[in-house]
Amino acid sequence: MCGINRVRIFMWWLFSIASALCQVGRNSVMKNLGHSLDEYISVWGRFFFLLPLALAASWLVGFPRLEPGYWAYSFLAALSQVVSTLLLSKAFKHGEISVVVAIWKLQVVLLAVLGVLFLHETITxxxxxxxxxxxxxxxxxNVQRAHLSPAEPILSLIREKGMRYALLAAVTLAPTVLLFKKTAQLSDAYFSTLTNYxxxxxxxxPLVLRNSSRHLHLLPRYSGRFLAMGCFAATSTILGNLGYLRSAAAYVExxxxxxxxATLAVGVLFFNERERVQAIWPGCVILMLGLLILILAA
Known part of the structure; x- marks a missing residue:
């Protein structure tokens, strides 16, 4: 019985790792598409092309009984997701990616606080x-990879518009994650993925029609890449939802x-984005130490 409980405790961790690796695949395809198409159609494609797989997964496991309030939460989750994604794309457009990511990841701390307040999660x-x-x-x-001073991301909040977009993206992503968890609790991990997206x-x-209509005729040419991105996105979201249902959302994130x-490794292997190992290994080691503490905390 003790062994079964241990397996259940660590399943959230395994789902989280698998979800993150699928996100690497999704982002790699999205980056590839970004060289040919603009940000709006890439974001819409990420949302739309995961729907067939999400529908198939939901149909295979069986459609769940929906709890009261589900559709309102699902719409709010979608709205928050769209706002957060567009803010992040603006941050990448106006700022350096390394500094943007360093600021954007503040959402994990915000998520811990909001999870305790609104979903009554327990954070030890x-x-x-x-x-x-x-x-x-x-x-x-991120600061070492870009050869920045440790204070640069904080100072850039005052100086740069892109960094303020990154902070807003972090602030909006935290409620997005909690709303995705709430919809999964009110249905299941599969159906909530389908309706939210x-x-x-x-x-x-409508944003695509207004800003990217000139690219719509190119969709058939890139359909294979869009489907691959949708497959990665659907799998990542479903696995993330399964993790949320088993642990605090902040732990999963x-x-x-x-x-x-993992994304750095993909960049080195497939996009020739060579990084000096000595510049990134301290951050990677500290990140892994934090993950080990989280595993022990579970």
């Missing part, structure tokens, strides 16, 4: 220590930060 002292250590690892990794794709499509060193 050791768990919060793991979150903060892993967050510092991400911070150090159905709403998100509907909310985003903290573990998913392993996506960052």
């Amino acid at each position: 002292f050791m768990g919060m220590a793991g979150i903060l250590v892993s967050l510092f690892g991400v911070y150090l990794l 159905a709403f998100a794709s509907l909310l985003t499509f 903290a573990v998913k930060q392993i996506e960052i060193p």
Whole structure:
């Protein structure tokens, strides 16, 4: 019985790692598409092309009984997701990616606070220590990779518009994650993925028509890449939802930060983004230490 309980405790961690690795695949395809298409159609494609797989997964496991208030929460989750994603794209457009990511990851701390306040999640002292250590690892990794001073991301909040967009993206992503968890609690991990992103794709499509109509005729040419991105996105979201249902959302998002060193590896292997190992290994080690503390906290 003790062994079964241990497996259940650690399943959230395994789902979180798998979700993060799928996000690496999603972001890699999205980056590839970004060279040919603009940000609006790429974001809409990420939302829309995951729907077939989410529908198939929901149909295979069986459609759940929906709890009261589900549709309102699903719409709010979609709206928050769209706003957060567009703010992040603006941050990347106006600022350096390394500094943007360092600021954006503040959402993990915000998520811990909001999760306790609104979903009555339990964050232990050791768990919060793991979150903060892993967050510092991400911070150090990004500032060292870009050869910045440790104070640069903080100072840039005052100087640069892009960094303020990054902070707003972090502030809006935290409630997005909690709303995704709430919809999963009111239905299941599969159906909530389907409806949340159905709403998100509907909310985003008018922006595509207004800003990216010239690219719509290119969709058939890139359909394979869009479907691959949708497959990664659907799998990542479903696995993340399964993690949320088994642990505090902040724990799941903290573990998913392993996506960052994995993304660096993909950049080196497939996009020729060579990084000096000595510049990034301290941040990676501290990040892994934070994840180990989180595992022990579970």
